[in-house]
Amino acid sequence: MAFHFPLRTQSVGSSAYYAERITEEPHPQTNNKNAQTTVTLMYQTNIVGYCRNVKILWCKNLMNHSLSILVNSTQGNFQYSCKIDLKPWHFWSKKGYKSFEVEGSQVDVYWDLRSAKFTSGPEPVSDYYVALVADEEVVLLLGDYKKKAYKRTKARPALVQPLLIYKKENVFAKKSFATRARFDEKSKEHEIVVESSMTGIKDPEMWISMDGVVLIHVKNLQWKFRGNQTVLVDKQPVQVMWDVHDWMFSSLGTGHGVFIFKPVVADAESDKEGSSQEGDSDAGSKYYSTLSPATASEFSLFLYAWKIDGETLSGKLRRLKVSSNVFFVYHDQDGFGNAIARALSPTPHPCSKAFELVDLELGDAKLNASITQFMDGENLKATMVMLDHLEPPLLSQAINSVLTKIADAEHIPSTVPTIIAPFLVPASKLKLEGRLFTTNSGKLPLYSIQVGPETDVSRAIAAKTQKPPPSLQIHYEPLACFLHLVRAANLPTSIIVGQRSQSPFNQALSEDLQTLYEIGQLAASTTGTYFQREQTSTNWIPTAKPASGGGVGEPWLAFYG
Structure with missing residues (x-):
């Protein structure tokens, strides 16, 4: 096979080339609600007989996570693109295959991100692969699952190894x-x-x-x-070159610092x-x-x-003070969250709960979240954050604001706050391979989803619950939204998930109350607090039966993708 290098005479080390690379993409949105973190990787590799620039762009914001692949034409004046939407709570989008054309020839993209490990950025750090295949060659391979990639693509390694020219990353902190x-x-x-x-x-x-x-x-x-x-x-x-002028002399959020790392001779x-x-x-x-x-690498890093x-x-909000245990309770329309909130207590004895409202200024909308401090004498045992029922898009913005405040909160030294989030989900909102998620046993089990670094509390909850199946699909908007945002924040979190009963109404009421008791007891026993079971029978009477539909027609699904 003949290889052509029409663009190779352009020096990747020239100042004009670097200036073009730095300014070619728009700056990410800097509004805290819409901030988009990006990682751009520029490679040179042989595709369809020519050495071309291939740009890999990972993007992540409040609602979306995507991977874009852009391949230059031979003259460099046109780009062929393929975009992959990595829907955060849809398991099936994390492994797939797509094709697109580059100057009349087919290029295939294979990816598997089901086990991918992420830190705070949009690019995975391990346990994944993304393979670009052309002319039965893996012309570009990302990730450490190389054997799996070659086995799946059934393509041979490239004769010309790709060259990484630069990496560019936007980081918010x-x-x-x-x-x-x-x-x-x-x-x-x-x-x-x-x-x-x-x-x-x-x-x-x-x-x-x-x-x-x-x-x-x-x-x-x-x-x-x-x-x-x-x-x-x-x-x-x-x-190492730096320019942090905007840190010193611009308003926060309107400018950025630039850092360039370049190997030299x-x-x-x-x-x-x-x-x-x-x-x-x-x-x-x-x-x-x-x-x-003797020679320096052509690679450069732009941060x-x-x-x-x-x-x-975050709306000019004062800093919170939280315990090492933070309950996140969503006030759903059925009143489950309210019942849990009323039944949790610092001790079984008379005690004090310090209550306050925290403003969540989301643009023109002025909303509140209630903060309850569980005090045992002068000791702060737990903090409860309760968010009222909201509709999208305010729901996602409010949850994001609450998580931002928890991440920024003052907490007990030498401890890492753990978020405990209980949810009781209608049976129709949990699906496995397109069908309702059911269990063979008569008793409905409790599941827990662990996010972020492990803590003693998260390990204790995981030991007393079941892990949900990897292919479980969540169609319950508050839970799916919370799960996506807490993963993006990478905060230590244990989400306790109970399932509403599908029995006839009178039996379902009894079974739902039993599930509520178990959720409350689990949350209390692992955090050193107390669950007043007698409070739930008077504070919670379900008012709605689970919907018979699958929820796929709800407008929020279109909003979140």
Whole structure:
């Protein structure tokens, strides 16, 4: 097969090429409700006989998660694209196959993200594959499940290995911005973290670390908001450039810091002397050319660090104080949430519950969430956040605002708050392979969904419940929305799911009450609180029977995708 390289004469190291790459995509939305995190990977690989640029774009925002693949034409003036929507609560969208044409030839895309591990960004970090196949060759393979990818595609490895030119990532955070990169094909992947401290207005600082080691420490950031420094990574010099002007002098959420990491050739003594012109470093950045490769990698990393602040972007709300156990209770129309809220108590004895309302300013809508602090004397045993029944799109915005406040809340030192979220779901809203989710036993089991880092509470709940089937489809809007948003926030969370009975009404009432008791007892026993069972029989009488339909015609499904 003949290979053509019509664009190879364009230097990937030229300044004009980098300027075009930095500005070619629009900035992500910076509104806290619609902020879109993105990871862009640009490869050069051979497709249909020509060396082409292939852009991989991972996007994630409040409602959607997608993967886009864009392949340049031979002249570079047109892009062939394929978009994959990774619906967060639809299991079947996480493995699939698509085809698209590149200048008349078929290109196939295979993916399997069912077991993929994610951190806070939209790009998976392990346990997945995405394969691009053309002319019976895997011309581009992403992920670590390589054997599975070759087995499924039945295609041979590419004769010309893809070249990663750059990675560009947009990260939203308050103080700490993390990304990952490999500066050489033979080296390991490094974790890069940029941290800043603006509290001391006379002396703001910034740290850039790699794999937990601080390589650059910039003091007096108000004067040194632009700079560059060369550090040693895997015996290879890497030039680090930064511009955080907007951090210092723009309104929060309207600007970003830019960080560029570029491997360079270590052959000039002047580079060593001038590499720290605008930055002070507590860690030495000198290197020796005898330890470095003769040529530098063409790869570059671009990190766009967008600063957000709960005080500004979450509706100017004051910071909450929460316990290590945080109950999230949704006030559904049937009154299940209200019954749970009334029955939970710090102790079986007379005690105090400190109650307050927290404003959730969502654009023109002014909504409240109720916060109840469970006090045992002067000890804070648990915090309950209760959200009233809402319709989309306000529901998702309100849940996101509540989760933002919990993530930003003051909590007991040396502890990680765990969110416990109980839900009682109509039977028609849980499906398995398109059919109603039923159980062979007469007793309806409790399920738990674990999200984020494990804690003692989440492990205790998991030990007393069942894990739902991987292919379970959730058509209950409040639960599906909460699950999606808490996964995006990656907060330690245990979601307890009970299923409404399908028996005749009188029997169903008794069975539903029993399920409510079990949910309440489980939540209380694992958090050191108390569930007053006698309260539920008077505070909850179901008013609606589960709908007979599958829920697929509800308008919220179209809204969420």
